[in-house]
Amino acid sequence: MAKFIDELKRTHRCGDLRITDVGNEVVLFGWVHTRRDHGGLIFIDLRDREGITQIVFDPERSLEAHRVAEQLRSEWCIGIRGTVRDRGMQRNRKGELVSAHNPKLDTGAIEVVVSEVVLFNRSEPPPFPLEDSLDTREEIRLTYRYLDLRRAPLQRTLRKRHVINQATRRYLSDQGCLELETPYMVKYTPGGARNFLVPSRIQRGKFFALAESPQLFKQLFMVAGFDRYFQIVKCFRDEDLRLDRQPEFTQIDIELSFVNQDDVFRLVEGLIFAIWKEALGVDLHEVYPTGRFPQMPFAESMRDYGNDKPDLRFAMKHTDLTDLVIEHEGGGVAPWAELARKFRDGSYRRDLPPEIVKVLVVPASANLSRAESDKLEEFVKGMGAKGLARAKIADDGSWTQAPLFKGLAAGLREAIHKATGAGPGDLLCFQFGKEAMVQTVMANLRIHLGKKLGLIPEVGHGNQWNFLWVVNPPLFEYDEERKGWVAAHHAFTRPHDEHIECIESDPGKVLCYRYDLVLNGFEIGGGSIRLHDPEVQKKVFRALGISDEEAQSKFGFLLQALRFGAPPHGGIALGMDRIAMLLSEAESLRDVIPFPKTQKGTDLMTDAPTPISPEQLSELAIRTLEIDKESPPRSP
């Protein structure tokens, strides 16, 4: 072994060799991918991160090497010295002489005849096959993550992350941004995402929080005059996981001084173009010739798609019927009449409707069976809907299969046809009730149908890159429970100048310079132009019912900093993992993060998190309320 490591240095990787290398002596290191033993000849596909090379053990070349090869098994780690040769010709079953080249491999024209082999390490049989396409349970893959990571697809996506990181650093550095670091251990601030807490041993009984983002610190960089900043940075949020949400994740974080919203957009568009070019070889100018992404007002997105991250790869817009229903006083439909009454008698306000009515048209061409349409109802019920009122439009325009709408007035029916453009054969799916519920249900129903009807792929992008800026959301949201206004995102977003005067009189009207970047229905970034004017900031706090003292105690250091000649500034954070996921057509964030957590936030490989000893707790001055049931130890 020493000879191979000390004297025979690796000359090539397993993806390197071509027909032009024939005749050369080479040294390769790698893992046994597959082995085909013909008794005399033994073929082995040797694999490393760059590819696969077929190596041949011929007893006539080296009896000793051939003897070793008889023992070799999958995933054993070996090194070989040998000669590259053309695979030449072979006879097929009909006895014809055909090429022995393997077109499936980049190195398929050649093979290496082994004259010397060294066994670095044996391997137990792997618990699952290390194939490119694998349907092994994720539970097992995660337990043996280091083996899963040997597989080519994961090698490719992690490599893609590398390219994204390099492209990002190059581009942003060229744009005059400095890569600066911010602390992970920060002061706990309430609100927003839950923080992971880090107990301090030295300051007994006190806690740091793991940063949920570098937000405040990057603003302080602007105050400090660094002018343009970026960082590829880990962030931590103790919230429930989804396929696109992990408790620790990576952001491409950017902050710029002396900019408006459009300046931020241009910089980010350039970055995305650079990443797509380098990671995929895709020139987004073919889709966006001007180099700019389209923009959509937040209100339009909510109205037509029910959320702030519409997937515009297909149409199927919603139609909001609230106004029509009020106008027709419910049109003879009992729950709608009740709704209309509440608006009429003033229980509900038109400017912040607590309840709404929406409809989605499933085109006749979808040809949904009654059973399929019933399944849609089950789908929405799982999302909190009471049901899914449906109506099929008959040839004469009447509604069938629609018990709820028996008494529907023709006037409202015609108005709905006109508003939606629906016609005979189409299926109308209604949802009405609390606004948030209706929007969520209808947004998810639209995506569900988009996939079901084959308008968008189940996963991946289908070669469609649909970018969109969602802009101009409201600064405030009305909180039903608190019966007051709360910041829709955070209290430091700059409102539109023309709305500043109604911050206190009519908060619901105030739009702000906040923006989300959406790709194929995923939010891949979000940011804002910050509020740096102390006077406007005071108004915002007043509208939120936040006293000076409260503001000081929560955000004192930022407010203090803004008093020392803070420049106008704004920025954005891009979800690096999500970008990697979409670029790689991966099915979840877990496929682009080397060592991800499970849906319940655990690490199946290390079994973290674990209970800790009473001694450790005591040193940190912590007492736990319940001792968790000790989970049985895993044996990977």
Added chain:
RNA sequence: GGGGUGGUAGCGAAGUUGGUCAUCGCGCUGGCCUGUCACGCCGGAGAUCGCGGGUUCAAGUCCCGUCCACCUCGCCA
């Protein structure tokens, strides 16, 4: 916390109304094979059917509970 899907040999799956069915493919293992690349051929081993209760003469199958993984609502820029 709610809704849903899944858990049968190392891996992937099949398993009718409860009754010789614990089956198939891959892998593993012993043997043979000098042109394979999903190599081939012959033989073999390997499973308390996630776990715990219950119903029954009899449970992989029915009932209750529970654990784990995944999707999702709530939550979360």
